[in-house]
Amino acid sequence: MVNEVMFYLLGAMILTFSVLTVTTRRILRAAVYLLFVLISTAGLYFMLSYNFLAAVQLTVYAGGIVVLIIFSILLTSHLSERAVMAPLKQSLLSALATLAGATLTLMTILRFAFVPNAGVDPQLNITDVGNSLVSYNRDGYALPFEVISVLLLASMIGAIVVAKKERKLKE
Amino acid sequence: MIQNIPLSYFLVISTFMFFIGIYGFLTRRNLITMLMSIELILNSVNINFVAFNRYLYPQQLQGHFFMLIVIAVAAAEAAVAIAIIINIYRNFKSIDVENVDEMKY
Secondary structure: OHHHHHHHHHHHHHHHHHHHHHHOOOHHHHHHHHHHHHHHHHHHHHHOOOHHHHHHHHHHHHHHHHHHHHHHHHHHOOOOOOOOEOOHHHHHHHHHHHHHHHHHHHHHHHHOOOOOOOOOOOOOOHHHHHHHHHOOOOOOOHHHHHHHHHHHHHHHHHHHHHHOOOOHHHO | OOOOOOHHHHHHHHHHHHHHHHHHHHHEOEHHHHHHHHHHHHHHHHHHHHHHHHHOOOOOOHHHHHHHHHHHHHHHHHHHHHHHHHHHHHHHOOOEOOOOOOOOO
């Protein structure tokens, strides 16, 4: 009973704040609504008893990316500024297209009978996740781990090079 | 898995979130809000991965690592995109897509 109430509450929060994120005209408020969406998603992961994923979601997404977005909003726009939206015709057409896509996807999803694997209820601890992250055996994920680390290094250097000020070319 | 909550409820939530993100991507005119719509889309995909992992294959960890990789790629993408956006703002004094219409340095 408590679980169901929590699930519906989190789902309602996710949907409401997603809509507010894409429709509000104030950019900073959109970022804060996005933060609420990400935190409610972390709540869903907690309900699925995946504590590690919820912690990652809270620290990296809600803590890192949203702060980065808020910084860039403060660097590039004035707080009193209102976002320009698309003209009415275009937003109507987009709403129509997305509604059509959502209906199609929902019809497909709701028709398919997923059979949940009810028997197993493993209590997953972080040690298992960490061990399989660095293991190179059959169920190990050492290769994607290394690939991601190289990607992060490359994007970090790329971001610094792109955002760096160039003084000589300006004159 | 959660008692009395079937898998399809998660999929419905993530479908709506995905298409709300697409709607925002189509109607927004500001580069940062478009980036935020992309974050919504990636987050909905993450919900799918985690729910499938939990309901259908609870003894395995594939969904876990897919989600971790998606989060890492999202972080890298946000960093690079924000660097590009700040550079665009420096050159054009605006980050609306209407004003940034020449691919010239």
